[in-house]
Structures are given as C-alpha cells and as structure tokens.
Amino acid sequence: MALFKDQFGRDQSGSESAPKAPEKVSVLSAVSEPAARPAAVQNRADGTLKESVIAAGLTIEGKIEGAGHVRIAGDFKGDVNVQGNLTIEAGAHLTGGVKADTVVVGGQLDGNIDASSRVELLQTGVFNGELKAGSLTVAAGSRMRGKAEFGWDEKSKH
Numbered sequence: 001m002a003l004f005k006d007q008f009g010r011d012q013s014g015s016e017s018a019p020k021a022p023e024k025v026s027v028l029s030a031v032s033e034p035a036a037r038p039a040a041v042q043n044r045a046d047g048t049l050k051e052s053v054i055a056a057g058l059t060i061e062g063k064i065e066g067a068g069h070v071r072i073a074g075d076f077k078g079d080v081n082v083q084g085n086l087t088i089e090a091g092a093h094l095t096g097g098v099k100a101d102t103v104v105v106g107g108q109l110d111g112n113i114d115a116s117s118r119v120e121l122l123q124t125g126v127f128n129g130e131l132k133a134g135s136l137t138v139a140a141g142s143r144m145r146g147k148a149e150f151g152w153d154e155k156s157k158h
Contacts, residue, residue, distance in 0.1 A: 049084050056091065070100070072107070079111075090124040103133075105142075119150070 051069040054060055058074035065081045073089040079097045080086055086100040092107035102118045103109075105125035113119055113131035121127055121142040129146045136150040 054092075056089070088125075090122070 049068045051071055052064075054070075054072045054074045054076055056073040059076075060074065061077040063078045063081075064070055064076075067083040069084040069087070070080060070082055071087045071089065072092045072094055075093045077095045079099075080094070081097075081099040082101075084100065085102040085104070086098060087104045088094050088107040088109055090106040093110075094107070095110045097111045098109065098113045099115050101116065102120070103113050103116050104120045104122065105127055106122040107124070108126040108128075110128045112129045113127075113133065115132060117134040118137070119131055119133040119135070120137045121139060121144060123139040123141040125139070125142040127142075127144045127146065131146070131148050131150070133148075133150045136148060138144070
C-alpha cells in the first residue's frame with residue numbers, strides 16, 4: 001500500500017514497483033497564487049485564492065465565472081467574470097468581455113473591460129475595446145484602440 005505518490009504517479013512506500021503512467025491533467029488546473037489576494041474572496045481552507053490556467057496551445061470557447069484568479073496563456077473566446085485577477089500572458093488571445101478585480105494584459109484582448117479596480121497593459125499587450133477602471137497603467141510599447149475611462153470613483157460625483 002502506498003503512503004503517497006511522487007510527481008510522476010509512482011507509489012512511494014519504500015519498495016520498488018513498476019512506474020505508472022502519469023495521471024491526466026485537466027485543462028483548467030488550480031495552483032495557489034503567491035500575489036496579494038482580496039480579503040473578501042477566499043476559496044481555499046487556508047484563505048488563499050486558486051488560480052485557473054488555460055495553457056498555451058489550447059483554444060477554448062465558453063464562459064468563465066466565479067471566485068479566484070484566472071491566467072490565460074492560450075486562446076479563449078467568451079466572457080470572463082471573476083472575483084479575482086485576470087492575467088493574459090504574452091502570446092495569448094482573449095475575445096470577449098471582462099469583469100475582474102485586476103486585469104493584466106500581456107497578450108491580446110478584443111473586448112470590453114468593465115468595473116475593474118486596476119488594469120495594466122504590459123509592453124507586449126494589445127487591447128481593442130472599451131475599458132472602465134479605477135486605475136490604468138500603460139507600458140511603453142503596448143497598443144490600444146478604443147475608449148478608456150479611469151480614475152473616476154463611483155462615490156464621488158463632482
């Protein structure tokens with residue numbers, strides 16, 4: 001009887017046995033996120049948020065909703081609505097609307113960003129659409145086509 005399995009799926013009970021095939025990995029895999037987390041949204045027993053990853057080389061169509069962070073390294077068509085952070089890696093492509101606490105664009109985003117507290121366009125980022133955010137950071141070399149509203153607090157109507 002195995003006490004635990006190593007990263008390759010082999011039993012680690014002290015006796016040598018034939019290696020087993022690695023277990024299949026799901027398209028969206030959860031890993032812990034070391035960055036700062038919103039205090040209001042926690043979906044693990046230790047109080048940390050999980051991060052779901054769409055790996056490079058994958059193309060997925062659908063909708064993402066829920067609490068937690070999302071990292072897209074492949075292609076995704078559909079809306080993303082999360083209570084957490086959305087990161088679009090360099091070389092990735094997202095087509096759809098986005099609602100997230102923080103949005104970091106290193107790849108390409110074709111769609112609108114709504115109700116984000118912070119949006120970052122990295123040097124490799126391309127954004128086509130409209131955005132509404134508390135703050136916007138734009139790196140030299142990034143590209144944007146559309147409309148941007150940022151810095152306006154909903155509470156203070158001057």
